[in-house]
Amino acid sequence: MTMKDQDLQVILDAIHAAKTTADVQAVYDTWSTNYDQNLADMGYVAPLNAAKTFYPHHPNHDAKIMDAGCGTGLVGVALKVLGYTTIDGVDLSPEMLAIAQKTNAYQTLSALNFQDANDIPDNTYDAAICVGVLGPVVGGHLIDDLVRIVQPQGIVHFAIRAKWVESVSQPAIERLLAAGKIALVADVRAPYMHGQDAEGAFTTIRKL
Ligand SMILES: C[S@@+](CC[C@H](N)C(=O)[O-])C[C@H]1O[C@@H](n2cnc3c(N)ncnc32)[C@H](O)[C@@H]1O
Structure with a gap:
């Protein structure tokens, strides 16, 4: 697993662990700038x-x-x-x-x-x-x-x-x-x- 993969896994884990909408918002706010590239790399169709x-x-x-x-x-x-x-x-x-x-x-x-x-x-x-x-x-x-x-x-x-x-x-x-x-x-x-x-x-x- 590369460093980039580890970072992405941290984000995905944070989404699944989110308990409140404030938690969810914080994850997506942070992820926003890398989201499109990460999802393209994951083959998100x-x-x-x-x-x-x-x-x-x-x-x-x-x-x-x-x-x-x-x-x-x-x-x-x-x-x-x-x-x-x-x-x-x-x-x-x-x-x-x-x-x-x-x-x-x-x-x-x-x-x-x-x-x-x-x-x-x-x-x-x-x-x-x-x-x-x-x-x-x-x-x-x-x-x-x-x-x-x-x-x-x-x-x-x-x-x-x-x-x-x-x-x-x-x-x-x-x-x-x-x-x-x-x-x-x-x-x-x-x-x-x-x-x-x-x-x-x-x-x-x-x-x-
Ligand atoms: C995996 S992304 C999907 C975004 C887009 N539809 C796509 O397919 O790329 C999930 C989105 O849902 C939003 N979301 C999650 N919970 C929400 C809520 N309670 N109200 C509004 N948006 C929410 C997140 O901010 C995030 O942008």
Whole structure:
């Protein structure tokens, strides 16, 4: 393991050990300047595959899209390449947002903690996309918030590591289906990150 790998492992361990949103924000603020390079080195293809699996369900390029947990803007850039013009990004970390600003992929960028997601009015977006955020730290309740902020018939599309589906996203999806709040549109397995243990679930739901 090189020194660089060790540094990266320290960051990944800190994310998994984070107990509060302040801890999470501190890690991402610190990581922001190396994030894109580190993720490229790790073969992080989730943003690209999320944009590709989102496109068939919302091909209208003028769609008003929320990128929740946009980080440095990798998802916004992938969506922009596909022709999307109206993307807002929100993220906990002002330093990650400062990098996203430089991509010119977003109409607006705002610092926001999802746990205070009431800041975003109900039924505001045509679609919401969320990549690399759901997991043991940010749980399935985030899917409820994303459903709340899209319009009826709006799309929520998220990418999560396949190994966390059963414990994190599946219970939330089943609960929302049982409540008649959503329909499941698609659930595609594709690479999340190249290498071992790196399959992703790219899930599309529609608000009813
Ligand atoms: C692994 S990064 C993914 C960023 C981007 N979507 C991507 O795929 O590169 C996770 C992002 O979620 C953000 N995040 C984590 N918890 C959050 C919360 N409670 N509210 C808002 N953003 C949060 C972090 O600041 C970080 O930028």
